[in-house]
Structures are given as structure tokens and as C-alpha cells.
Amino acid sequence: MLQQSSALLARGELPEVQLLEGIVLLVAAVLLIVPGFITDGLAILGLVPFLRRRLVRWIVSKTTTVSPSAEVHTPDSHRINRIIEGDFRRED
Secondary structure, three states, rough: OHHHHHHHOOOOOOOOOHHHHHHHHHHHHHHOOOOOOHHHHHHHHOOHHHHHHHHHHHHHHHHHHOOOOOOOOOOOOOOOOOOOOOOOOHOO
């Protein structure tokens, strides 16, 4: 999962599925700590990889919207070191 996230970040894409799977795992861990049979059952459902992936894909399909500025890349968008010109004066 970490390698997939790194590859997506290298291509400039957001690893939303991997991030949401991590959040579901975190919520499942918290639910295991909370006492009760219902919370334990929900936590176990969040720990099963097949069910977790289906839940995350369902959440992504319900919440994903395409914004007009999401696909716009300027020539400098991948540059890390940008030069910002300005004046500097030190006052002690």
C-alpha cells in the first residue's frame, strides 16, 4: 500500500483510496478499544481487506467530484524551488 501511494504521489496524483483505507483501519482500531459487541463487529468488518476496499471505493464514488482546476498544470507546477523576488531589510 505504501509503494502504491508513493508511485501515485510521484505521478502527481492523490492516493485517495490508500488514505481512506488507512483511515478505515484507524477507525476500526478505535472501535476495537471501545467496549461493546456492535463496535467490535463493525471493527472486524473494517479489518477485512475485501470489505474495507469495497467500503472505500463506495465512499470515493459517492464523494468524488471533478473540479475545473483539478487537471490544470502550469509549466512550473512540478518545480520545488521557486524564486520569489523581493526586498529584505533586517531591523534589530
